[in-house]
Amino acid sequence: MAAIYSLYIINKSGGLIFYKDYGSAGRMDTNDSLRVASLWHSMHAISQQLSPTTGCSGIELLEADTFDLHCFQSLTGTKFFVVCEPGTQHMESLLKVIYELYTDYVLKNPFYEMEMPIRCELFDINLSQAVQKDRVAMLGR
Amino acid sequence: MIGVGKIKQYSNVLDKPLSKGKQEVSLSAFAFLFSELVQYNQTQVDNIAELERRLEDAGYAVGARVLELLCHRDKGNRRETRLLGILSFVHSTVWKVLFGKVADSLEKGTEHEDEYMISEKELLVNRFISIPKDMGTFNCGAFVAGIVRGVLDSAGFPAVVTAHFVPVEGQQRPRTTILIKFAEEVLASFSLIMTLFL
Amino acid sequence: MVPKIDKLVNVLSTADKDVANFQVKLYDEMTTIEGLTEDGMYDATTMMATKLDLIREFFTMPNHHRKRDLIMAPVGPRSGDAIFANVERVNAELFTLTYGATVRQLLTDLEEVEEVNKQLDQMGYNIGIRLIDEFLAKSNVTRCVDFRETAEVIAKVGFKMFLGVTATVSNWDADGTCCSIILEDNPLVDFVELPDTCRGLYYCNILSGVIRGALEMVSMKTEVTWIRDVLRGDDAYELQVKLLKQVPEEYPYKDDE
Secondary structure, eight states: OOOEEEEEEEOTTSOEEEEEEOSSTTOOOHHHHHHHHHHHHHHHHHHHHHOSSTTOOOOSEEEOSSOEEEEEEOTTSOEEEEEESTTOOOHHHHHHHHHHHHHHHTTTOTTOOTTSOOOOHHHHHHHHHHHSHHHHHHHTO | OOOTTOOOOHHHHHHOGGGGTTOEEEHHHHHHHHHHHHHHHHHTOSSHHHHHHHHHHHHHHHHHHHHHHHHHHHSTTOOOOSHHHHHHIIIIIIHHHHHSSOOSEEEEOSSOTTEEEEEESSOGGGTTOOOOGGGTTOOTTHHHHHHHHHHHHHTTOOEEEEEEEEOOTTOSSOEEEEEEEEOHHHHHHHHHHHHHHO | OHHHHHHHHHHHHHTTTOHHHHHHHHHHHHHTSTTOOHHHHHHHHHHHTTOHHHHHHHHHSOHHHHHHHHSOOOSSOOOHHHHHHHSOEEEHHHHHHHHHHHHHHHHHHHOOHHHHHHHHHHHHHHHHHHHHHHHHHHHOOOOOSSHHHHHHHIIIIIHHHHHSOOEEEEOOOTTSSEEEEEESOOTTOTTOOOOGGGTTOOTTHHHHHHHHHHHHHTTEEEEEEEEEOGGGTOSSEEEEEEEEEEOOOSOSOOTTO
16 A cells, blocks of 8 residues: 655645644655745646646646655645655545545634644544545545 | 524414424534634633633523523423423433434532533534644533523523533543533522422 | 444454455445445445454444545535535524524624624625635535626525525626625524614624635635615515626736745
């Protein structure tokens, strides 16, 4: 079973509001994760502009030698992306589930301030359940 | 008191087919409204105790109306007059109407004669809420405590009602206990009745 | 809870002996999950049949989690009815009375009816900028081609999936930037009568704020006003939604930044 390395959520202005590291491969310190987030935010935007297709919504999948990066951007501009082992399946469905968890446990939490870093215990709990490998496999049936 | 949100007369309620209590909205709609109610109240207070009190007040208004509504609809306008009767009415009837299920448990306090506890593994209002660390033991269940107080008070059983997180062994999340402490006069009249009966 | 645990014990004790039997039990449990298709049940059962820890968790998991984990997000937009049928719902009275308590609190805090109207609109806006994401996530709606489509989607999908009521769109102006959304049913106002002291109150003003906030998050600046209000003696609830400005979807970096 392929592994997920890390998960990022960036707000519409490019600020990293959530970062989670899974396992040892590709572990990064805070500075690096912030760098990846802002780099991805810009690259994503540039790709939108460069794309020959009109109405392109940006890069959805970046395949590298050592990792894949899957990205989902909501119409409201929040980006969710996972970095995972090359060839990991069902990441689009996982990102969709994470988006729904975000609407439940972040946006319905009165103590969460919009656009700010996410510190919600229930989001963490539900997220770790969703990321469990078997669950991901189920989603991709 | 300003009369917004007041319940219409019995005949009017019956006139409206919607008010059989079967209509539903999405849990999300309620969750967003409740979240905003909490956020608004946060802007009106300086400390957590005040926030708790204000949420309780909001709940009280709901509780008082729920009692009216249920008495009209389900009990032919007859009100519960016994202490245990009203407690079980809250734990089962009120809970079922408002939260879609009977509360997990209703217990008598072991240390104090005048205390009762209604517990719920996961209070509906807390479903999506994570309390920040700096807010300590604050529980948005204060709103539900207010509902309970509203029902009890309007039924003639004044009480102090509070909401508390209680850790449960083997569970990641604590449950919420609504602690009901009846006013002295309630217990006095209750024990008087008991004496008469025994 | 008890019967489920019984089942679980059964399942675990027969696990090694008979995988097929096992699947039948799982399948039975699956059939209780609203909205899961036949194929979905079959696949999930096969998938879980040999994974004990997953099954253990499945049997103790609340139903709404099962739904979330087992039902694949459908492709393409969904109807308001379909969404409403599949989301978790609560008694409208809890919602109505909580809203009533909110309005009451504002009247006590702010005293002036005009201020209450403003605050309700602001609270609606705050809700709207959060609620839009749930709307998008659950409805699979993609970017609307024009404002006409947007208004239809709000009325047919938005009102239905959150409040369980349908609304209609009418009174379009010539250039398609202003219309009315008319509510046939309004769960906010059950049991409500406005007393004389609250004459100027727009009791449902939160709704206009929600629409304004939600649309702003998808780059549409709008102005939303009440045209008709049953609580004020009219025969329907009518909201006018006027598109002021469509902020282009361009990337927000300007040359001078």
